[in-house]
Amino acid sequence: MAKSLADLRCSVARSLDVIGERWTMLVLRDAFNGMTRFEEFAESLPIARNILAARLKTLVDHGVLAREQYQDRPPRYEYRLTRKGADLYPVLIGLFNWGDAYLAGDDGPPLDLTHHKCESPEAHPESVVVCRGCGEHLTPRDVRRSA
Amino acid sequence: MAKSLADLRCSVARSLDVIGERWTMLVLRDAFNGMTRFEEFAESLPIARNILAARLKTLVDHGVLAREQYQDRPPRYEYRLTRKGADLYPVLIGLFNWGDAYLAGDDGPPLDLTHHKCESPEAHPESVVVCRGCGEHLTPRDVRRSA
Numbered sequence: 001m002a003k004s005l006a007d008l009r010c011s012v013a014r015s016l017d018v019i020g021e022r023w024t025m026l027v028l029r030d031a032f033n034g035m036t037r038f039e040e041f042a043e044s045l046p047i048a049r050n051i052l053a054a055r056l057k058t059l060v061d062h063g064v065l066a067r068e069q070y071q072d073r074p075p076r077y078e079y080r081l082t083r084k085g086a087d088l089y090p091v092l093i094g095l096f097n098w099g100d101a102y103l104a105g106d107d108g109p110p111l112d113l114t115h116h117k118c119e120s121p122e123a124h125p126e127s128v129v130v131c132r133g134c135g136e137h138l139t140p141r142d143v144r145r146s147a
Numbered sequence: 148m149a150k151s152l153a154d155l156r157c158s159v160a161r162s163l164d165v166i167g168e169r170w171t172m173l174v175l176r177d178a179f180n181g182m183t184r185f186e187e188f189a190e191s192l193p194i195a196r197n198i199l200a201a202r203l204k205t206l207v208d209h210g211v212l213a214r215e216q217y218q219d220r221p222p223r224y225e226y227r228l229t230r231k232g233a234d235l236y237p238v239l240i241g242l243f244n245w246g247d248a249y250l251a252g253d254d255g256p257p258l259d260l261t262h263h264k265c266e267s268p269e270a271h272p273e274s275v276v277v278c279r280g281c282g283e284h285l286t287p288r289d290v291r292r293s294a
Contacts, residue, residue, distance in 0.1 A: 005169075005173075008173075008193070009257045010173070010176070010246070010257055010258070011242070011243050011244075011246025011247045011250060011256055011258065012172060012173065012176050012242045012246060013173060013246075014246040014250040015242040015243070015245045015246040016169075016242065017250075018250070020167070020172070022152075022163075022167065025159060025163055025167070026152075026157070026159065026160060026163070029157070029159050033292070046155070063249075086286075086287065087248065087249075088241070088245060089276055089286070089287060090240075090241040090244070090274035090275055090276050091238055091241035091242055091274070092159065093237075093276045094235070094237040094238035094241055094274065095158070095159045095163065095238055096158050096159050096162070097158075097234075097237070098158075098235060098238065099157070099158025099159060099160075099161040099162040100158045102210075102231050102234075103161040103162060103165070104158065110156045110157055111157070111158065111292060112292070112293045113292060113293070114290065114291055114292075114293040115278040115281070115285055115289055116289065116290070116291045117289065118278050118280045118281045118283070119280075120278075120279075120280025121280070122279040122280040123278055123279070123280035123281070124279045124280070125277070125278060125279070125289075125290050126276065126277055126278070127237035127241065127274050127276050128237055128274070128277055129236055129237050129240045129272050129273065129274050130273055131262040131265050131267075131269075131270055131271070131272060132269040132271045132272070132273045133262060133265045133266075133267025133269040133271070134265045134267055134270070136262070136264075138262055138272050139236070140179050140233065140236060142263065142264065142272075143260050143261065143262060143263070143272050144260070144261055144263045145180070145258060145259070145261075146260070146261040
């Protein structure tokens with residue numbers, strides 16, 4: 001049996017090997033929300049500091065976050081999404097949409113995200129599957145495996 | 148400290164509480180690929196049968212998969228994506244795209260998915276974030292928290 005998701009010849013498995021650990025997507029959620037500093041993440045997430053440090057290190061090791069020193073004495077670092085990290089936005093918004101649709105409590109979705117330049121009452125971000133060729137919205141029935 | 152992701156007032160955390168366990172998204176990958184039977188999942192996934200059974204039960208308990216008997220003697224069940232489960236397609240394709248883009252080996256992406264009605268050489272499914280109001284493609288900079 002494969003010990004690691006990374007051993008599977010599957011792009012979904014390999015992605016999960018990098019970002020599928022518990023709490024990792026919430027670190028990324030906070031990074032997308034503009035957080036960059038260890039203390040900001042630590043305040044936001046109900047996890048032990050050593051777990052947070054391990055998750056940040058994994059993300060830096062895989063090039064999802066870039067770690068940069070912003071202060072000399074004492075040395076302090078900030079964590080910023082790379083292009084590779086930013087490309088996880090559809091995954092994050094997909095999880096966000098699904099939770100809003102199916103897991104919100106009686107008091108409604110916890111957080112409202114708005115496309116600030118759009119005046120429509122429906123100006124909310126949504127992850128959708130489209131065809132890279134023709135732009136059409138796709139369901140699983142429109143897609144077949146070709147290799 | 149919160150013991151469970153479900154305790155957090157966040158739609159991303161709540162989604163991960165349901166589908167964030169190791170191997171769960173690969174069970175869903177196989178369901179999107181048309182698998183319905185325990186033996187099919189068991190053959191596809193390098194995990195112990197009791198783990199697979201537990202993951203399927205979680206997905207059924209949360210209404211992501213529906214369990215239906217298809218044979219009497221002995222009783223056999225199949226697992227089908229519900230509407231709630233099918234709505235995870237953007238998350239799955241987002242993970243697939245990201246793995247293809249950043250984690251493919253020298254021999255290229257493992258699997259090619261094609262929009263079969265489209266003749267473009269770029270006829271591949273892609274998860275993108277758009278505005279539900281105006282349809283524009285969105286980056287994190289286009290979105291703000293409004294609550």
